[in-house]
Amino acid sequence: MEQEINGGVTAAMGFKAAGVHGGIKMNKKDVCIILSETPASAAGVFTTNKVVAAPVTIDKEQLAKNGKISTIVCNSGIANACTGDQGIKDGWETIKIMSKELNVGENEVLIFSTGVIGKNLFMDRLAKGISIAAKNLSKENHTAAAEAIMTTDTFSKEYALKIKIGNNDITIGGMAKGSGMIKPNMATMLGFITTDAAISNKLLQETLSAVADKSFNRISVDNDTSTNDSLVVLANGMSRVPELVKGSEDYNLFASALEKVCRTLAKMIVKDGEGATKLIEVNVKGVSTAEFALKAARTIADSYLVKTAIHGADANWGRIISAVGYSGIDYVPEKVTLKLSGLQIMEAGYKVVFKEKEAKEILMKNEVKIEVDLHDGEYEETVWTSDLSKEYITINASYRS
């Protein structure tokens, strides 16, 4: 029933976008607008960092008004983070400019920034970008929009799904940026999702929070959490599908599709991790509680030693088993078994059963799956991460200078 389609953030009915060069960056696109013809229900999840960029503070305030949102405006190049009162002033000014330019209510606008920390926005260049972008809004410009939010990303990230509900379709599309979990000077993860489903603000927020927890919150590149991380979804109701009600079959289809869109975009971010050469999926099953499963999976995914071993295509099972050991969960170490991309590596009692050559072949691939079974319960969790390469050091040792 699910069908992958093109169109990214404008795939759903009634959405247009633009991505243009306003002059904040030297040559690249740096301003994007996403517009819904009809003001949409909106929900957002934001960074948990105590150091919060001005746009995050302002968007939380906008969403708390519980009205409809029609417009997303985002600049790249400057994060408007650690900018104090001036940053907040510039944020509200951006909303004013945007509102006038498109003749939409000020309460209908959300703003986002990503880029260097500690610098104030160039308001004249941003205004110029907004003015150009407003004239370029179209169904076709979704990729330009996705490009305009990139910082050190090496590719733009878009995805869309169509699902059939009764005789009608609901489309969910989105775009994202991010190539480390944080670069405090190019503050990181942004995700913009649009859909023509009809759904209340409240249920949309509840759904997004749950979905984010299973997608964007399950990835890590380097464990940092940025000052600007934001994920928002706009639902304008322009499909002919009746308003989604919690617990209904239609709602469940929608929630599951939203999760797939978010997870696909999240995995693209991991693939584009700084210096990453491999996508690593970590699955821990047979665990006595869901909390323990997630804790074990995250500890494996966050281990420098596991990430460098996979980078070197080394079936270093000891590092994986040891990471589970210090993850702080309750289990019986002697019962643990391990597979790498389907190949049995270790059986219970630390019995090593693989051939180095076979393991090497599997680990040379672009995607590697680590499967740990604790044989200790019913719960299972999956997270995604990237390998750790010399390129990561090169990018981050010299990034700011």
Next chain:
Amino acid sequence: MEQEINGGVTAAMGFKAAGVHGGIKMNKKDVCIILSETPASAAGVFTTNKVVAAPVTIDKEQLAKNGKISTIVCNSGIANACTGDQGIKDGWETIKIMSKELNVGENEVLIFSTGVIGKNLFMDRLAKGISIAAKNLSKENHTAAAEAIMTTDTFSKEYALKIKIGNNDITIGGMAKGSGMIKPNMATMLGFITTDAAISNKLLQETLSAVADKSFNRISVDNDTSTNDSLVVLANGMSRVPELVKGSEDYNLFASALEKVCRTLAKMIVKDGEGATKLIEVNVKGVSTAEFALKAARTIADSYLVKTAIHGADANWGRIISAVGYSGIDYVPEKVTLKLSGLQIMEAGYKVVFKEKEAKEILMKNEVKIEVDLHDGEYEETVWTSDLSKEYITINASYRS
């Protein structure tokens, strides 16, 4: 009153050591013995990893008997971890061999291993090494002993202090190994401390636990915790200083000297961190609770982005400030100030006040101090870490193969 002296683990009265080649490794020394003429009070702290090497299990049992310990025997090359029942059998066999060789009680022997995980000990080569080492025990062989426990360490680690108590001296000396917080195949951190102080098992254990928390537990290279991590202290009472009593001035002098010995050895481990080029001291002060101070300091020290920035001599204050932000503590971000090695970088309200050139000069040095002041309370904590270099990736991507 404190005086640094030579002699490492044999600096205190009544201790001898040896470090020899038994054949577990190809060419290098791989067996070490430390012997106290008089059986000594003993205490130990061990890895918190659930995956625990056989020697750790056995030593905990030996120490629980609450008797005296005369002999430490340690091999490098094979960790005897993830070796199941055979590993435990080999461990007790090692104790038997050691006991016969030196004619000491089996209850007086502690055993340690460091090296590759998942392989069984070569008992014949270990027995040969023990036999050679037993014949080489001397006051002079402390450095040979320190060398025999090295794995990927690039230098041996020894330190000793003499303190005056009344008309007599107490000496505390030690040696350590470790160059990552873990390499599950060369299982990591070992510390052996000897002293001629007289002190009960119980008070020694209490003191060591507190001291470890302020020294070895305050360092991180890559956040991993090994299967074999062990720190033990033997106190044989051969100084003429009366038994130390908790709370006395003499006891406080002893505890403070023990902490200095442990902290000095711990910092040597960080300096020898895999691929490390710099020792980074992270100090967070003005914090509302000690727990928050430690949490913030650890989060900064564990950030890949901070560690790579310092590696690149980049005064990337945003990464440090952001790490405090996501450390999960309560504070007021706008009040935070930051110094790097004494140079004021940021004042309250994210006001950046440094010259890039001055910061660069400071960050090019071998030791860098990160000083964060939250201006939010009385508490302060310090941890040590190393920078993260391409060399770390090189070592760990190909280590096992």
